[in-house]
Amino acid sequence: xxxxxxxxxxxxxxxxxxxxxxxxxxxxxxxxxxxxxxxxxxxxxxxxxxxxxxxxxxxxxxxxxxxxxxxxxxxxxxxxxxxxxxxxxxxxxxxxxxxxxxxxxxxxxxxxxxxxxxxxxxxxxxxxxxxxxxxxxxxxxxxxxxxxxxxxxxxxxxxxxxxxxxxxxxxxxxxxxxxxxxxxxxxxxxxxxxxxxxxxxxxxxxxxxxxxxxxxxxxxxxxxxxxxxxxxxxxxxxxxxxxxxxxxxxxxxxxxxxxxxxxxxxxxxxxxxxxxxxxxxxxxxxxxxxxxxxxxxxxxxxxxxxxxxxxxxxxxxxxxxxxxxxxxxxxxxxxxxxxxxxxxxxxxxxxxxxxxxxxxxxxxxxxxxxxxxxxxxxxxxxxxxxxxxxxxxxxxxxxxxxxxxxxxxxxxxxxxxxxxxxxxxxxxxxxxxxxxxxxxxxxxxxxxxxx
Numbered sequence: 001x002x003x004x005x006x007x008x009x010x011x012x013x014x015x016x017x018x019x020x021x022x023x024x025x026x027x028x029x030x031x032x033x034x035x036x037x038x039x040x041x042x043x044x045x046x047x048x049x050x051x052x053x054x055x056x057x058x059x060x061x062x063x064x065x066x067x068x069x070x071x072x073x074x075x076x077x078x079x080x081x082x083x084x085x086x087x088x089x090x091x092x093x094x095x096x097x098x099x100x101x102x103x104x105x106x107x108x109x110x111x112x113x114x115x116x117x118x119x120x121x122x123x124x125x126x127x128x129x130x131x132x133x134x135x136x137x138x139x140x141x142x143x144x145x146x147x148x149x150x151x152x153x154x155x156x157x158x159x160x161x162x163x164x165x166x167x168x169x170x171x172x173x174x175x176x177x178x179x180x181x182x183x184x185x186x187x188x189x190x191x192x193x194x195x196x197x198x199x200x201x202x203x204x205x206x207x208x209x210x211x212x213x214x215x216x217x218x219x220x221x222x223x224x225x226x227x228x229x230x231x232x233x234x235x236x237x238x239x240x241x242x243x244x245x246x247x248x249x250x251x252x253x254x255x256x257x258x259x260x261x262x263x264x265x266x267x268x269x270x271x272x273x274x275x276x277x278x279x280x281x282x283x284x285x286x287x288x289x290x291x292x293x294x295x296x297x298x299x300x301x302x303x304x305x306x307x308x309x310x311x312x313x314x315x316x317x318x319x320x321x322x323x324x325x326x327x328x329x330x331x332x333x334x335x336x337x338x339x340x341x342x343x344x345x346x347x348x349x350x351x352x353x354x355x356x357x358x359x360x361x362x363x364x365x366x367x368x369x370x371x372x373x374x375x376x377x378x379x380x381x382x383x384x385x386x387x388x389x390x391x392x393x394x395x396x397x398x399x400x401x402x403x404x405x406x407x408x409x410x411x412x413x414x415x416x417x418x419x420x421x422x423x424x425x426x427x428x429x430x431x432x433x434x435x436x437x438x439x440x441x442x443x444x445x446x447x448x449x450x451x
Contacts, residue, residue, distance in 0.1 A: 003027050006063040008081060009072025010039050010046075010053075012141075013095040016149035017070045018046050020099065023153055029066065031058045033081075060084045070098045073139070073168035076193060094172035096138060096165055099148035101175070104157035108290055109138075109176070111165045111207055112184030112226075114337045115283045117144070118275075118311055119184050120164040122287035127160055129304035130296030138163030141436075144311065160294055167203040168193075177210040182218040182290050184283065186225040187336030191359035201229060208233035218289045220282065221246045238293065240285035242278060249285030256281065256305065258288055258298050267302040274308055276315040276327075277344030284308070313439035315341060319446040323416030326446035329423040330439030335360045338425035339368035345421060349373045350414045352406055354380035355426030355438070362389040362425065369394045375413050379406045381430040402431060403438065407445040420446070 005021040007014050010032040021028045028051040032039055035055040043053040058081040063069055069092035075082065085092060100107060110120040117140050124145075127134035135158040137145035145151075148163050163178075167190065170176070186201060194200040208217075208230060215235030220226040222241050230237070238248035245252055247260045256267040273284055288301045296304075310316050313330040320326070329341045333355075342349060342365075351373050353362070362385065369376065369390070376396045378386035387398045397413075399406045410420045428438040 004067045006066035007070045009075055010042050011072050011074055013147040014072045015042050016147035017095045017098050018051050020149040020152050022049050029062055064088045064090045070095055071172055092172055093174055094169040096148040096163060096169050097173045097176050099152045102152040103161055105159055105161060106179035107161045108180040109163050109165050109178035110182040111204055113187045113189050115184040115279060116164050118283045118314055119286045120162055121311060122308055123290045124162040126287055126291035126296055126301060126304040127294060130300045132295060133159045134162055136162045139166040140164040167200055170206040171203040173206050175210055180216045180290050180293050181207050182286055183226045184286060185220050185223045188360055189334040205229050211235050216293050218286055238289050240289055242281050249289045251281055256285060258292060265298045268305055272306055275310055279340045313435060318443040324414045325419045327419055327421045328439045328442050330435045332423035333427050333435055335364050335425045338423040339365055341423040342368045342372055345419050347417055347419045350410050350418055350420045351376045352422045353386050353425050354378050354383045355424045355428050356430040357382035358427055362386050366393045377406050377409055382426045403441055404445055
């Protein structure tokens, strides 16, 4: 490692990268345009460890002179500091790219539009259930795992690293080469950051940039966009499918199975998987294939899947009050995820849609909603556009105010046997710091009705 490292951004990943660089003997400069108390506290902690920290600005000349520049995923590609570095022909990398240069064991990297957190967590769970030490982290957040750089400091090193990686992180990779790469699915997302779906998919495709003949891929056979994304990248392919039998993981006659060709091993009945939703069958199959490729005996995978538990804010049942089930899917931050959540639940739905508008077409929800939804409650910054694009196809009510007001209306609308589903199809940043904060409040409000 060139000992002179600049790190842009003092979020969790920036702090982790700085700690790693300092641990490896680097001369570290960290900068952030923010200077609020929380950022200042993190900066002071890094200064105490020997970093030079600058808040309120980025010193472009200082950064340009560094041997390694690490950029946090929250910094947009058109940020002034990146434009200035680009004008000076300075390259930069993402935090996972920096971290994996210090990994001592093979890596499983999971990406995709939806399901990557569940698939990553399930993969690590199955490895551990199979007796293989696994460290989980990356973009996963929600308290499920640390940034990639923190895993690099683990001693002794795990047998496998499992990272969730986002398009923002893959945008700035250079030598990133997982031993096993998993792509869950692809759908439009982050169109508030990308010029179009092609640019978004192009960043996802960087997962394959450094592939070689030893690479192994786990791909969604039911998603043509995933197969196209992989293209002719070198390496051996395995697949997962809920619609047909494939070399890898399949749903066959109501059972999750694993194998190649005619050699098939049943893992467990679909009804024994303790996760709601058909999309979680796909996630479970993807994780099982990845764990199998990493060395878990296929005979242990069924029990491992039986021991899986729903993750917070992902089709999480949070309350049942007066015959109404309340389900928290706050992580459904795009249209495809919301549609999947709706299709996964039985019963008539009262659906809560809204938040920060990411520029997607809410009209794409119509097919999923018709015949399933009693009423859509549209709220937040995207609420008016949701109402405009869905009115005439489903019953839509625009609710002014906060999430507490939306829940109050939902309680008045829902009838016994209904499901009240928070699957916003939007990010949370008009009202909340994160989808976790949004989901936690929804959970609290839903349970209040049981008192």
